[in-house]
Amino acid sequence: MKFLAVCSSGLGSSFMVHMNIEKVLKELGITGIDVDHSDVGSVSAGDADTFFVGADLAEATESLGDVVVLKSIIDINELREKVRETATRKGITVPEAGSAA
Amino acid sequence: MLNDYLTADTMLFASDVDGWRDAIHRVAAPLMASGSITQQYEDAILDSIAAGGVYIDLGFGIALAHSRPENGVLKTGLSSLRVATPVLLNDDAEHPIDLFFCLAATDATGHLDTMQELASLLTDDDLRTRLLAADSPAAALAVIHEIGTTE
Numbered sequence: 001m002k003f004l005a006v007c008s009s010g011l012g013s014s015f016m017v018h019m020n021i022e023k024v025l026k027e028l029g030i031t032g033i034d035v036d037h038s039d040v041g042s043v044s045a046g047d048a049d050t051f052f053v054g055a056d057l058a059e060a061t062e063s064l065g066d067v068v069v070l071k072s073i074i075d076i077n078e079l080r081e082k083v084r085e086t087a088t089r090k091g092i093t094v095p096e097a098g099s100a101a
Numbered sequence: 102m103l104n105d106y107l108t109a110d111t112m113l114f115a116s117d118v119d120g121w122r123d124a125i126h127r128v129a130a131p132l133m134a135s136g137s138i139t140q141q142y143e144d145a146i147l148d149s150i151a152a153g154g155v156y157i158d159l160g161f162g163i164a165l166a167h168s169r170p171e172n173g174v175l176k177t178g179l180s181s182l183r184v185a186t187p188v189l190l191n192d193d194a195e196h197p198i199d200l201f202f203c204l205a206a207t208d209a210t211g212h213l214d215t216m217q218e219l220a221s222l223l224t225d226d227d228l229r230t231r232l233l234a235a236d237s238p239a240a241a242l243a244v245i246h247e248i249g250t251t252e
Contacts, residue, residue: 012167019220072160
């Protein structure tokens with residue numbers, strides 16, 4: 001299973017989302033998911049199971065498949081909920097079912 | 102580490118910023134002065150925002166101005182600019198910005214430690230709120246020094 005954070009440049013906001021996904025996965029006790037970041041120009045549909053993008057790239061990344069759109073890329077609460085939803089949707093066990101501290 | 106880059110010299114505070122172009126010009130200035138970027142980098146950021154690239158808006162009134170390494174990055178650098186009144190990114194009322202960061206990265210992963218700390222700083226509700234409330238480099242640095250101690 002792979003989650004890929006994508007932004008226009010591939011090294012600013014996507015890197016930050018990448019870091020935060022790893023942080024949230026750890027908090028939630030989810031293992032076995034690879035996380036990486038990339039730029040929208042070089043990413044293609046098979047590169048990951050789920051793509052995480054900012055609202056600005058929602059349209060540009062529609063064709064990639066499973067895309068999660070983030071309203072704010074530094075809102076850890078939004079990200080935690082969306083990672084939790086995505087993991088559950090993908091059939092991954094989320095040990096920490098309640099709200100993480 | 103973050104405080105290698107964010108210092109009293111690279112954290113700016115201004116009450117007389119004239120629009121988003123001036124904000125980008127000012128936040129890029131410390132990186133130009135330290136030889137981290139060339140004029141091309143500032144121009145690339147301005148061009149991408151003008152082309153609708155409000156992607157640098159992270160939310161919570163914070164923007165991370167940056168472009169690709171090949172657009173004039175000489176060495177990794179980070180600077181910030183706190184504006185007294187919100188600046189509308191690309192004159193777009195949906196993107197008011199209080200705090201600009203300018204990031205210069207030489208490649209996609211080389212600035213790992215710095216990005217980790219910046220992500221920790223900006224995603225922590227308490228630290229972010231206090232960073233936005235800081236009205237001097239000393240006050241902002243005091244918040245930055247707390248990164249890692251709260252987790």
